[in-house]
Amino acid sequence: MSGFSVSWLDLREPADHAARDQELASKLVRHLQADADISPIIVDLGSGTGSTLRALTALGAQRCVWRLVDHDPGLLNEALRRHGHSEIVEDYEADLNDVDALPLGGLTLLSASALFDLASTQLIDALVARVRRQSAVFYAALNYDGNTQWTPPHPLDDAVLKAFNQDQRRDKGLGAALGPEAAEYIKTTLETAGYTVYQAASPWQLGPDQHSLLAELIAGIRAAAGNGGTLSITELDQWQSFRVSHVNSGNAVIGHLDVLAFPPGA
Template identity: 35%
Template sequence: MTGFSADWLALREPFDLAARAESAATLDLRGMAGRMRHDARPLDVLDLACGTGANLRALAPSLGGAQRWLLVDHDPRLLAALPGAFAAWAHAQDLILRTDDQRLHVEGLDWNAEVRWQRADLASALDAVPFAGAQLVTAAALLDLVSASWLDALFDRVCKANAAAFFALSVDGRVSWDPVVEEDEAVDRLFAAHQRRDKGFGAALGGKAPAAAAARLAAEGCRVTLSDSDWRIEEMRMLQAMIDGVGSAALEQAPSAHALVQAWQVKRRALAPRSCLRVGHTDLLMLPA
């Protein structure tokens, strides 16, 4: 599985939070959590490809009530960074945080979450992940990295568990720069092709992921809601990171396009102080049949 640095995850988190707010009006996450709970027990949540825990930090206050989270990732460095990331978040949000060697407990105004974590390679060892007992399976920025066959395997397990699912921030192929430059379309095509390369799960779905996931779940009789959760980027540091990242991916996809990509990057960097980039993402909420 392609790795992501803690620095990149921290840089994107504010943009993810703003994008989630865009979709929240059409997704009744608290209502879903209430329907999935049984006998007033905590809501059991399984978070896949958790990174440093940003998905929990965004979702837990929205879900409300008592929660038990199991965070799963393949990268031991990101899992090791979890306690520090949660400590900083709890301090900034005035939350109560208690810790021991293997778990955290976070308490907000009308919610609390017990947090455990597990290392597992989702690409090759999905059977090592304990889906049984999960009432909500969730992930952020994952579906566009995986193949159709891996998605089938994931949804088979979600449906067998009779769990709800919430998959946030899947790339859906929409990209727009303002102002436009001549090379935008060609570079975006190369970047989109790079997104469909194998990220460890087989040929990635890329921008087709939200539609493919919705169709697969609807075929099982599940109730699916899709909502836009777009990045809107005007801040210089993130714009520069996107210009660098898109350019690097485009060159990796087509090394012969060096002159094209270099010209695009020069223009984009010059325009960055007055640019806006919108990157299309989609949130998917599924309730079991």
């Protein structure tokens, strides 16, 4: 069980798609489509219901073979239901921790979205080593970067953010999580492996039109921030009720970073 429901992924997808850096994503799609005789093989890790497939297809990615990898069969089934008739989709129910068993043979691109802040340095190292051996492109979108700004402000915002960011490093099943350090770690690791790396900001910009997402996000942040024990229940309650009372009038900017990297000679 992954803890990521179809309804939660659907709720966040419009914000994710609006946030993805379009320049990096378009650069990637141009690269994938550069040779009309080649069908790029894309391995999307932690694919969920296929958000990366939808994002890149909307930008013109065609003739792709999509290998969607996730440990949640319900999410993979939903991806197949949505795209199995229109795209070439292969579903792989697998645990990302077993990097040697991942279906990376012949891949053109390793992609992931909203995933690698859950991952450990060991997992990134192992993935980059495998991808480098095959001279594949690496695209990691929507890695949480630790920055959050709320409007209007509340006196407990900084303390809640600190506790939340601390919780982001907790092991969520993929080793000690990189949390807000994920994008920088991926960038440095790929550069060390000889890749040319591009990084761009991809913040969620949430306003009253996304009040349902804001309410879910606030509940999730409160729960995570409560794990560390640095804030009292009363403080967490105060912060949450203030934030919920402003979902129809306030705003939030949640920082993410996208990383796109090309191997030598690409």
